[in-house]
Amino acid sequence: MIGRSITMSETQEAVGERLLMIPGPVPVAESIREALAQPTLGHRDPQFVAHFRSALHKLLRLVDGADALPVIVAGSGTLAMEMALLNTLPAQAPILIATQGVFGDRMRQIADTLGLETDEVRAEMGQAVTPEQLQVALQQRRYNAVTLTHVDTSTGTMVDLRALAGVIKAQQPEALILVDGVCATGGVPEYMDAWDIDLILAGSQKALGLPPGLALLIVGPRAQAARRALARVPSYYGDWERWRPIMENPDGYFATPATNLVVALDRALAMIFEEGPEARFARHEAMARGLRRGLAELGFESFAATEHQAPTLSVLRYPSGVDAGQLLRDMYNQGIVIADGIGKLAGQVCRIGHMGNIGAREILQVVDTAERVLGGGRANGSAMRAARAALQETGLSET
Amino acid sequence: MIGRSITMSETQEAVGERLLMIPGPVPVAESIREALAQPTLGHRDPQFVAHFRSALHKLLRLVDGADALPVIVAGSGTLAMEMALLNTLPAQAPILIATQGVFGDRMRQIADTLGLETDEVRAEMGQAVTPEQLQVALQQRRYNAVTLTHVDTSTGTMVDLRALAGVIKAQQPEALILVDGVCATGGVPEYMDAWDIDLILAGSQKALGLPPGLALLIVGPRAQAARRALARVPSYYGDWERWRPIMENPDGYFATPATNLVVALDRALAMIFEEGPEARFARHEAMARGLRRGLAELGFESFAATEHQAPTLSVLRYPSGVDAGQLLRDMYNQGIVIADGIGKLAGQVCRIGHMGNIGAREILQVVDTAERVLGGGRANGSAMRAARAALQETGLSET
Numbered sequence: 001m002i003g004r005s006i007t008m009s010e011t012q013e014a015v016g017e018r019l020l021m022i023p024g025p026v027p028v029a030e031s032i033r034e035a036l037a038q039p040t041l042g043h044r045d046p047q048f049v050a051h052f053r054s055a056l057h058k059l060l061r062l063v064d065g066a067d068a069l070p071v072i073v074a075g076s077g078t079l080a081m082e083m084a085l086l087n088t089l090p091a092q093a094p095i096l097i098a099t100q101g102v103f104g105d106r107m108r109q110i111a112d113t114l115g116l117e118t119d120e121v122r123a124e125m126g127q128a129v130t131p132e133q134l135q136v137a138l139q140q141r142r143y144n145a146v147t148l149t150h151v152d153t154s155t156g157t158m159v160d161l162r163a164l165a166g167v168i169k170a171q172q173p174e175a176l177i178l179v180d181g182v183c184a185t186g187g188v189p190e191y192m193d194a195w196d197i198d199l200i201l202a203g204s205q206k207a208l209g210l211p212p213g214l215a216l217l218i219v220g221p222r223a224q225a226a227r228r229a230l231a232r233v234p235s236y237y238g239d240w241e242r243w244r245p246i247m248e249n250p251d252g253y254f255a256t257p258a259t260n261l262v263v264a265l266d267r268a269l270a271m272i273f274e275e276g277p278e279a280r281f282a283r284h285e286a287m288a289r290g291l292r293r294g295l296a297e298l299g300f301e302s303f304a305a306t307e308h309q310a311p312t313l314s315v316l317r318y319p320s321g322v323d324a325g326q327l328l329r330d331m332y333n334q335g336i337v338i339a340d341g342i343g344k345l346a347g348q349v350c351r352i353g354h355m356g357n358i359g360a361r362e363i364l365q366v367v368d369t370a371e372r373v374l375g376g377g378r379a380n381g382s383a384m385r386a387a388r389a390a391l392q393e394t395g396l397s398e399t
Numbered sequence: 400m401i402g403r404s405i406t407m408s409e410t411q412e413a414v415g416e417r418l419l420m421i422p423g424p425v426p427v428a429e430s431i432r433e434a435l436a437q438p439t440l441g442h443r444d445p446q447f448v449a450h451f452r453s454a455l456h457k458l459l460r461l462v463d464g465a466d467a468l469p470v471i472v473a474g475s476g477t478l479a480m481e482m483a484l485l486n487t488l489p490a491q492a493p494i495l496i497a498t499q500g501v502f503g504d505r506m507r508q509i510a511d512t513l514g515l516e517t518d519e520v521r522a523e524m525g526q527a528v529t530p531e532q533l534q535v536a537l538q539q540r541r542y543n544a545v546t547l548t549h550v551d552t553s554t555g556t557m558v559d560l561r562a563l564a565g566v567i568k569a570q571q572p573e574a575l576i577l578v579d580g581v582c583a584t585g586g587v588p589e590y591m592d593a594w595d596i597d598l599i600l601a602g603s604q605k606a607l608g609l610p611p612g613l614a615l616l617i618v619g620p621r622a623q624a625a626r627r628a629l630a631r632v633p634s635y636y637g638d639w640e641r642w643r644p645i646m647e648n649p650d651g652y653f654a655t656p657a658t659n660l661v662v663a664l665d666r667a668l669a670m671i672f673e674e675g676p677e678a679r680f681a682r683h684e685a686m687a688r689g690l691r692r693g694l695a696e697l698g699f700e701s702f703a704a705t706e707h708q709a710p711t712l713s714v715l716r717y718p719s720g721v722d723a724g725q726l727l728r729d730m731y732n733q734g735i736v737i738a739d740g741i742g743k744l745a746g747q748v749c750r751i752g753h754m755g756n757i758g759a760r761e762i763l764q765v766v767d768t769a770e771r772v773l774g775g776g777r778a779n780g781s782a783m784r785a786a787r788a789a790l791q792e793t794g795l796s797e798t
Contacts, residue, residue, distance in 0.1 A: 020441055025658055028439045036659065037436035040427045040610045042419055042736050074612045075473050078654035079636040110635045205655055211439045213473045213612050213657030234633045236509045237478040253741070255477035256604055258612030259424055260435065261660075337441050342652070 018332070021366055022339040023153045023183060023313040023353035025205040025212050032210060032357075035267035036260050043256055051266040052250035052257065058269035059218060062277065063185065063200055065192035068218045071240050071247050072265065074258040075215030077182040077203030082110050083217060083238045084147075084178050084201050088226040091115040093144040096137055096175075098122075098129040098164070100308075101152030102343050103180060111147075114234075119143075125344075128157040128308035131167045138171040144226075145176035145198075150184035154342050156304040156315030156351065158188065162195045169196045176223055182206055185216075186272060187284045187312040187355045198223040204261065207284070207312050209356030210268045213261045271357065284311040286394035287354040287363050292316075294367035294387025298374050303349045312355040315341070317348065322374065324350070330373040336366055360396045363387060417731070420765055421738040422552045422582060422712040422752035424604040424611050431609060431756075434666035435659050442655055450665040451649035451656065457668035458617060461676065462584065462599055464591035467619045470639050470646050471664065473657040474614030476581040476602030481509050482616060482637045483546075483577050483600050487625040490514040492543040495536055495574075497521075497528040497563070499707075500551030501742050502579060510546075513633075518542075524743075527556040527707035530566045537570040543625075544575035544597075549583035553741050555703040555714030555750065557587065561594045568595045575622055581605055584615075585671060586683045586711040586754045597622040603660065606683070606711050608755030609667045612660045670756060683710040685793035686753040686762050691715075693766035693786025697773050702748045711754040714740070716747065721773065723749070729772040735765055759795045762786060 020027050028036075041048035052072075059070040071083070085107075089095060095116050097108045100123035111118045121137035123129045129148070138146075146168050151158045165177050176198045181190055187207025190200055198220040205212035219227075219240065233239045237255065240247075246254050272280055288311045292302060299319025302309055318324050324340060324347050331338055341349040354363060364387055371383040391397070419426050427435075440447035451471075458469040472478070484506075488494060494515050496507045499522035510517045520536035522528045528547070537545075545567050550557045564576050575597045580589055586606025589599055597619040604611035618626075618639065632638045636654065639646075645653050671679055687710045691701060698718025701708055717723050723739060723746050730737055740748040753762060763786055770782040790796070 018438075018444075020439060020444075022441050022443075024655065025439045025441060028659075033436040033438070037432040039417075039432070040419060040424045040604070042421050042424060042738075043611075044421075044738075045417075045419075045736065074475050074478075074614075074657075075636065076654040076657075079473075082635050113631070113635045113638075114633065203655065205439070205658075211657070211659040212442075212655040213660055215473075232512070234513065235637075236481050236512045237474065238634075238636075239512075255475040256423065256602065256611040258473075258475075258610070258657075258660075259604075260427075260610040261612055261657075337444065339441075339443075 018335045018337050019362055019365055020337050021352050021354065021362070022337055023351050024203070026209060026353055026356040027358055028211055029209060029271065029357040032264050032267050036211065036264040038260065038263055041259055041263070043253065043259055044251060048259055048263070049251045051263045055262055055266040055269055056247060056250070058273065059216065062269065062272060063190050063192045063218050064194065065218050065220055068192060068220045069224055069244065069247055071217040071219060071243055072257070072262060073215050073243060074213060074261070076212060077201065077215065078106065079238065080201035080203065080215035080217050081107055081180060083215065083240060084199050085111055085116065086114055086233050086235055086238055087240050088176055088178065088199070088223050089116055089144055090230055092117055094119065094141060096121060096143045096146045098134060098146065098148050098159070100128050100149060100155060100157045100159070102154035103152050103182065104149045107147050107149065107180060123157070126155055126157065126303050127305050128159045129164065131160065131163045134164055134167050135171065138168065143172060143175045145178050147178045147180065149180045150190065151188070151310040151312055153183045153313065153351070154345065156310055156313050157308040158184070158310035161190065165195045165197055176226060183310065183312050187281065188310070189281055192218065192220055204265065207355040208268050209271070210261065210264055213258055214265060283359065283396060284355060286391060286396035287359065288314060289394055290360065290363045290387045290391035290396065291352065291354055291366060293390035294383045295370060297383035297386045298370055303345070313351060313353045315349050315351050318350060319374070327373065331369055334369045334373060336369045360391045363391065417734050417736050418761055418764055419736050420751050420753065420761070421736055422750050423602070425608060425752055425755040426757055427610055428608060428670065428756040431663050431666050435610065435663040437659065437662055440658055440662070442652065442658055443650060447658055447662070448650045450662045454661055454665040454668055455646060455649070457672065458615065461668065461671060462589050462591045462617050463593065464617050464619055467591060467617045468623055468643065468646055470616040470618060470642055471656070471661060472614050472642060473612060473660070475611060476600065476614065477505065478637065479600035479602065479614035479616050480506055480579060482614065482639060483598050484510055484515065485513055485632050485634055485637055486639050487575055487577065487598070487622050488515055488543055489629055491516055493518065493540060495520060495542045495545045497533060497545065497547050497558070499527050499548060499554055499556050499558070501553035502551050502581065503548045506546050506548065506579060522556070525554055525556065525702050526704050527558045528563065530559065530562045533563055533566050534570065537567065542571060542574045544577050546577045546579065548579045549589065550587070550709040550711055552582045552712065552750070553744065555709055555712050556707040557583070557709035560589065564594045564596055575625060582709065582711050586680065587709070588680055591617065591619055603664065606754040607667050608670070609660065609663055612657055613664060682758065682795060683754060685790060685795035686758065687713060688793055689759065689762045689786045689790035689795065690751065690753055690765060692789035693782045694769060696782040696785045697769055702744070712750060712752045714748050714750050717749060718773070726772065730768055733768045733772060735768045759790045762790065
């Protein structure tokens with residue numbers, strides 16, 4: 001069995017009346033919510049400092065960045081994206097943005113806002129940027145940095161991060177490799193040092209299993225050096241050099257950290273290591289397979305190309321003839337919250353998150369509810385049987 | 400009796416082993432922590448949208464800003480300070496910064512970072528900027544904006560906000576009036592429209608009684624217009640124009656809001672209106688008086704000049720002969736967390752917060768503990784008697 005049953009059962013209890021299966025925020029396990037609700041500690045209290053220190057340390061361990069600087073500030077993934085660019089690149093620096101959806105496009109908007117010179121390499125909708133595409137793009141011009149979206153939450157696609165980083169390293173070894181891990185970190189493997197990644201950024205409300213409210217960055221040595229090479233950055237709160245003393249030794253003050261969320265983060269990261277990162281990644285793969293096999297029986301087809309599907313969420317075309325709005329409402333009324341497509345994909349696809357601390361039980365709940373909602377009295381349980389069979393193949397049991 | 404007993408007793412329970420009496424973070428009432436720990440809602444869930452809408456509305460009501468735009472984002476007070484400047488002022492714009500401590504100085508650092516032309520008018524340590532000082536400063540040059548720190552957390556001083564705003568309005572009616580309310584909003588009166596204030600910014604972990612993690616701004620019509628007059632601002636996450644559609648109608652998406660903290664904020668603001676803002680402000684005055692009268696018996700003297708003392712915290716010189724570090728440790732070991740001075744005042748003063756949802760019981764706990772710690776066997780209860788008498792004069796009963 002992959003995934004400890006305590007993890008799943010406590011989540012089950014945590015979600016109360018509705019199961020939140022959108023691609024973030026995700027259901028938060030009860031023990032994490034309990035940590036969140038502990039009496040607020042002072043930011044210099046030894047107990048809090050110990051939690052903060054431990055969370056910073058675990059974050060590094062999670063991505064194997066031996067000499068990286070972890071940065072945890074109140075904010076969102078979008079702030080982390082902005083911090084990644086503004087701390088490493090001078091104005092007008094040329095950067096290449098690899099995009100396969102809304103969040104790669106957002107990276108470009110942020111880069112434009114910061115006055116960077118942006119080129120992009122773009123995957124077709126439902127595809128991921130390939131090593132070959134990237135290779136061609138890198139032949140055109142020298143870049144200070146390349147940004148990669150590991151998983152794009154709008155299309156459900158995942159790039160082959162290791163391969164892309166390898167291409168960049170081979171062709172432009174000086175270029176920084178900046179990775180948006182918002183819908184990936186904690187749910188799929190990311191190895192900074194082994195894969196030559198210079199920076200990974202994330203939000204708290206995705207595969208880490210926390211509520212939203214934290215921006216997280218893990219900053220490798222070359223990205224740290226890039227910041228030091230900048231005379232100034234045009235932001236105060238977003239300047240990680242101002243935060244550095246706190247991140248190196250949390251017994252200090254720059255701006256008040258989000259104490260309760262940091263305590264909860266320490267718990268969430270502890271759960272990752274209790275389960276084991278590899279087991280956790282396998283659980284995410286298994287959940288994805290179970291969900292997709294079950295919903296395929298009902299006519300849902302993956303929007304993401306098969307070879308690029310992310311394990312953390314599924315972006316699925318609605319079965320033909322199904323009224324998207326009605327389906328989402330019916331699911332909601334039956335206790336399952338899933339999301340519509342965003343941007344151009346609104347009304348075309350649904351997006352179902354399956355990341356963090358959920359397990360087979362939640363996957364089967366989604367499939368069962370979809371089957372009943374779509375099939376009515378004619379539902380014959382074939383979707384549930386398919387999902388169960390797929391989960392059993394992967395070793396992810398129901399309880 | 401000022402302040403409902405339920406508020407205080409639930410806080411009492413909430414703080415567990417130690418009572419957090421630093422000037423932020425503050426003890427968080429149990430009902431607010433319960434709201435914080437509710438199962439995480441999707442950011443488009445009607446339940447969440449209702450909480451967000453309600454919190455935004457209540458925030459406006461709190462400061463009487465009829466046509467203001469409330470902005471609530473994951474962050475800290477420092478981010479709110481930065482957003483106040485970057486959204487209203489073009490690069491190189493001249494601004495006047497009124498400072499009476501570390502947080503006015505921080506505003507200047509932020510302004511420098513953003514490339515503004517900063518002049519300052521500075522109060523002596525322990526004093527607050529006066530209308531006369533401001534009047535002189537405003538005669539030197541025309542400014543796009545003047546920033547005021549309502550309460551400076553480093554010195555415990557409060558400006559006469561209404562009078563200062565009146566001076567600015569009379570002398571430079573075009574200048575924006577930007578107020579740092581971080582240690583004030585929710586604990587002392589601030590009336591935007593009546594006092595001609597263009598913007599108030601705050602953090603969540605002070606007089607509002609929440610854990611840290613939210614940056615709050617209330618943006619009046621002239622400050623909104625100033626943003627619209629800017630071609631661009633050099634930030635993406637911090638650009639309130641990008642957030643505006645969400646703040647006008649939270650049923651949308653820009654970046655994921657800190658859902659659990661927003662639900663808790665809605666609860667915290669509801670508590671303010673259940674108590675009544677005027678009663679709440681009076682309670683803060685009463686707590687300040689009780690604490691100071693009690694500690695005066697032990698030899699603590701106010702660092703802030705009497706006429707400028709803020710009701711939300713007390714910055715007090717240690718009694719002569721007292722080892723500051725030892726006192727703080729002894730208090731901590733006895734269950735009371737208070738803070739040392741910051742910056743130049745480290746080791747010279749202690750800082751005691753008394754804001755949010757605490758009451759007479761917590762004030763007396765601090766006084767009692769200080770009396771026992773300092774007096775040992777010779778403590779005769781005179782500090783407690785003085786504090787009790789002061790609280791009774793104000794009508795703030797013990798339970």
